[in-house]
Amino acid sequence: MPSNYRSFRHSVPWLMLLLEAVFIVGFYFVGSGDEVIRSSISYADFQDVNHMMIFGFGFFLTFLRRYGFSSTGFNLLIIALGVQCSILTEGLLPFQHQSEDKDVLKTITKAAVSMTAVVISTGAVLGKANPVQLILMTIVEIMFFHTSRWINNTFLMVQDGISMMHVLLFGAYFGLAVSSRFSEPSPRSEKKASTPKSDLLAMLGTLFLWVFWPSFNSVLVTADRNKAVYNTYFALAASAVIAFVLSVLTTKDGKLRMAHIHSAVLAGGVAVGYVAASIDYPWIAMILGLLAGVITILGSYCLERCWNPVLKIHDSAGIHFTFGLPSVLGALAHVVIFVIKSWNHGPRLGYFVMFHIGAFCVTISVALITGFITGLILNLKLFQTIPVSKYFDDLFYWEFPHLAVGF
C-alpha cells in the first residue's frame, strides 16, 4: 500500500500544475483589459472576506487532534485554486455584464464569496478526502455552483445578491452528498477527537468567522449596507447567547460543550444572510438568530443520533447543522418576511414567492444531485481513496521531522 501510494502521491502535483496552466491560459483569453473603472467594493471589504476564508475557515477546521497542518494548508491550496477557477467560470458564463467585468475588485470578491461553498463542503469530508479528491471537488463544485446561480438569475429572475447567498446552502448540501459516498471512519477512532489545544485554535477560527460575518453578509449588498451589518450583528449576538443556553441544557451535568459553541454561535449570521438588508427592526434579526441557534443545537443532537447513522453519512465538521439547517431557516424567513412586508401587492407577491421557493429548490437539488455524482466519481479506484485507518492523520500527507526529535 505505501509504495502504491507513493507513486500516486507523485502524480498529484502534475494535476495541480495542469490546472494552474489551464488557469493561466484561461486568464490570457478571459482576463480583464487595462482599463480599470472605479470599484463599487472597497479594498477593506474584500480584505474582510479574504481574511474570513483564509484564517476563519482555516482555523475553524483545526479541531481534529492530528489534522491541523492539513486543515490550514489544504484550505489555502483550495482557495488559491478555487478563486482562479471561479473567476474563469464566471467570465465564461453568459450572464456577466460587460461593465462589471472590468471591476476587478468586485470580481475577486465574488470569487472569494463563492469559495465559501467549497470550503464548507470540505468540512464534511475533512480528514477523509485526499488532496486530489479535494482539488477535483473544488473545481467541479465551483462550476456547478455558478451554473445553479446562472439558472436562478436567468430563469427565476432572482437578484444576483440573493442567488449569491445560496452559497452556504449549496456548500452544505453538496458536501453532505459527497460525504455520503465516503466510507465511515471507525467509531472508536481516537483521531476523530479533539484536544483542548486544537479546540482552542478552532475557537480562534470561530471568533474570526463571528467577527467577519457582518462583512460577509454586507459585502455584496448595494443599498443599506449599515442595516445589513447591524442586523447580522444582532442575529450573531442572539445566537451566541442561545448557544450557551442550549449547550448547558442538552449536556449531562449542565456543562458546556465546545463543539456546540463552535457551531451555534455562527448560526444567526448564516440564517440572517438572505434578509440582512431588508429587516427593518433589530428584534426580528434577534429572533431569527435565536431560532437559528435552537435549530443548530437540536439539529446536531438529532442528526448525529438519528439521521446520519441511518443514511450512513459522516459529517466531520458538522456542516449540516452549522451551515445547512440555518440556511434553510434563512431562506424560509426570507419568503415569510417578504410576504409580510408586501402583503397588499397581490399578484407580484405570488410570483416572488414562487420564484424564491423555486430558486431554493433548484439550488438544493443541484447541490444534492451533483454532489452525489461527484462523490461517486471521487470514490473510483482511480483516485486512491484513503484507507479508513489513515483518516484524520497529518502523518499521511506531511513530513514530521519533529517525531525524530520528540515533541
Added chain:
Amino acid sequence: MPSNYRSFRHSVPWLMLLLEAVFIVGFYFVGSGDEVIRSSISYADFQDVNHMMIFGFGFFLTFLRRYGFSSTGFNLLIIALGVQCSILTEGLLPFQHQSEDKDVLKTITKAAVSMTAVVISTGAVLGKANPVQLILMTIVEIMFFHTSRWINNTFLMVQDGISMMHVLLFGAYFGLAVSSRFSEPSPRSEKKASTPKSDLLAMLGTLFLWVFWPSFNSVLVTADRNKAVYNTYFALAASAVIAFVLSVLTTKDGKLRMAHIHSAVLAGGVAVGYVAASIDYPWIAMILGLLAGVITILGSYCLERCWNPVLKIHDSAGIHFTFGLPSVLGALAHVVIFVIKSWNHGPRLGYFVMFHIGAFCVTISVALITGFITGLILNLKLFQTIPVSKYFDDLFYWEFPHLAVGF
C-alpha cells in the same frame, strides 16, 4: 456539592433566556426605525473595535493554564449580552439626541466601546466568578457606567468623547471593588499559573490589543482622527520599549517576565486615551507612554506585594496596574495639558479643571461604590459562589471528552 451545583447549573440558562427575551422586547420598543442616515463612523472603524473586544480581550485573558475555554467563551457570551444591554440602556437614558439615535453603526460602536469596562472588570475576577455572577455583573456594570456617563455629560458638561474614555477607569475600579468581595485563591494553587503555550496565546491577544489601540482611541474622535492615531501609536511604542527596559531591571538575573510585557506594552495607549486628539507634538505622547509604562511595572511590583495583601484583593489579570493606574495618569495628563495649552484663558480654565477633576472623582467613586455593592450581592449564597478549590478550572464548566482519550 456537585449535585447541588448540577441543579444550579441548570438554572443558569433560564437566566440567560430571560435576559435575551427582555432585550428582544426592549428592542421592540426602543429599536431604531427604518430610516437610516449616513453614519459618521465607517464600518472598518466599528470592525476594529469589534475585533479588539472579541479576539484581543478574549485571548489577552487566556494566560491561565486551565482556563482557556472559559476565557474566550465567556468573553464572547458577555459581549453578546452586554452590547445589547448597552444599546438599550443608552436608548432609555434621556440624554440621547434624536438624530444620533438613527446612526445605527455609531450606536453599536459606542456599545462595543462601553463593553470595555465590563471586559476589564471580568479580568479582576477571572476564574473566580461563575457565569451567573459574570452575567449579572455585566448587566449591572453597564447600567452604572452609563449612569456615571450621564452624570458627567449632564451635570459636569463633559464632552461625550471624554466621558466615554472614562470607560477604562470605570472598568478597572469597578472590577477591583467586586473582586475584593471574592475569596482569595489558595496561594499555592498551581492553576493560577500559566504555561508557555498559554502565555504565547495571551501574547497573541496582547498584540491584537496593541495593534487595535489606535483605533480604539480614535474611533469616537470627530476631528483630527489622524492625530489621535499618530499620538497613540507613539505612546504605545514608547511603552513597549519601557516595558522591556523595566522588566529586565526589576527581575532577578535580568531576565524578562512575560506578565510584565503583557501589561506594560499597552499602558501608553491607555494613558494617552483622553488626550490623543489634542496633543500637538508626538514627543509629548512618547513621554506619556514612557511614564505609563513605568507606573504599570512599578505598580505591579508595589500592588502585588504591599497593597493587595493588605486589602485582601486578588486581581487575577492585574487590571489595576494594566488599565487602572495608566488611566489615572491619563486623566491627570488631560488636565495638565489643557492647563498648559489655555493658560491665558482665565476663568474658563478654572471651570474646566474643576469639572474635569469632578468627572474623574464621580467616575471613580461610582465605580468603587457600585462595584463594592455588586460584589457583596454576587457573593450571596443564592449565587452559589465557586469553592476556592475549583477556581481557575475549565473542567468545572466545560465537558472534556479529551480526557477520556488522553491529551
Added chain:
Amino acid sequence: MPSNYRSFRHSVPWLMLLLEAVFIVGFYFVGSGDEVIRSSISYADFQDVNHMMIFGFGFFLTFLRRYGFSSTGFNLLIIALGVQCSILTEGLLPFQHQSEDKDVLKTITKAAVSMTAVVISTGAVLGKANPVQLILMTIVEIMFFHTSRWINNTFLMVQDGISMMHVLLFGAYFGLAVSSRFSEPSPRSEKKASTPKSDLLAMLGTLFLWVFWPSFNSVLVTADRNKAVYNTYFALAASAVIAFVLSVLTTKDGKLRMAHIHSAVLAGGVAVGYVAASIDYPWIAMILGLLAGVITILGSYCLERCWNPVLKIHDSAGIHFTFGLPSVLGALAHVVIFVIKSWNHGPRLGYFVMFHIGAFCVTISVALITGFITGLILNLKLFQTIPVSKYFDDLFYWEFPHLAVGF
C-alpha cells in the same frame, strides 16, 4: 559565564532607555507641527501594514520549538524602536518634501514599510543574536536602508515607490551578510527544530502575511491601487499552488514539508512587488508567481546543501530563498516588463534600464557591505555574543516560572 552575563543583561536596559531618550529629543526638533493635512493614505491601509509587521512577522518567526516568546516579543520591541528611528532618519535626510512631512499617517506607514527590512534581517540571525545586537542592528540597518534609498532617489532618479520596494531585497542581503559573521549552531542541536504546535503557529503568521501582502504591495501606490491588489493576489495564489506542487515533488515519499509551504506561498507576493501596479494582465502576475515559487523551493534545496555550508552562513528562517531570491526575480521582471511595454521609446528606455539595474546593484551592494561590517562589529567581545549552546533558547532571556510547576 552566567554571572558575567548577568551584569551584561543589566546594561541592556540602559541602552534602550538612552535610545528612547534620543528619539524623544529628536522628535522634539524634527516632529510634525500642529497643522495636519488630509492624508493620502487611509487609516485602514496603515493598519494593514501594522498588522502584517506585528502579527504576521511576529508569528511567522515562531517556528522554533523554544523560541516563541523571543520571536514575538523581540519583534515587537524592534518594531517599536525601529519605527521611531525610521521616522527620524527620514526627517533628517534632505530629500523629504515639506508638504509630505505633514502627512503624519503617510510618514508612519512608510516607517512601518521600511521596518520590513529589519524584520527580515532578524530572521537570518533568529535565535543567535542577543537583544543588544538586535537593537543595534535595527538602528544601523534602518539608517543604511534610508541612505541607500536616498542614493537611489537622488542620483538614479528612481521613483520613491520603487525604491521603497527594495526594502525586501535590502533586508534579505543585509541579514545574510550579518548572519555570516555569527558562529554556526551545532548541527545536531534539537532546539533548531520545530514542533507541530510551533509549526502551526508559524502557519498562522504565514497566513497573516499571505492575506496582508496585497496591502503591502499597494499601500504606497498612488494610481491603480486596485490593479496592484489584483495582481498581487493572483501572484500569491499561483505561488501557493506551486508551493504544494514542488513540496511534493522534492521530498522523499511525496509528502509535504511545512517549511516549504511557509516560505514558498509568499514568494509570488514578494516577486510581484515592483510591478504590481504596472502589470496589465493577471496571467503575467500568475506566471511571475509561479516562477517565484519555483525559485524559492529550488533555492531552499540548493542553498541549504551547497551554498550555505561553503560560505558558512546559517540562515535561521531561510530568508535568502523566502525573500531574497524572489526579490531578485522581481527586480529583473520589472526591467523586462518595462522594456517590453515601452519598446519603441528609444533612448529613454536605455536610461531607464541602466538606472534600474544601477539601483538594484547599489541596493544589494550597500546591503552586503554594510551588513558585513555590522556583523563584524556586533561580534566584538564588547557585545557578549551568546555561546552556541545557548542559541535558540527562550530560557536564556525569559523567566520560566512554568518550569517550577511543570508544563
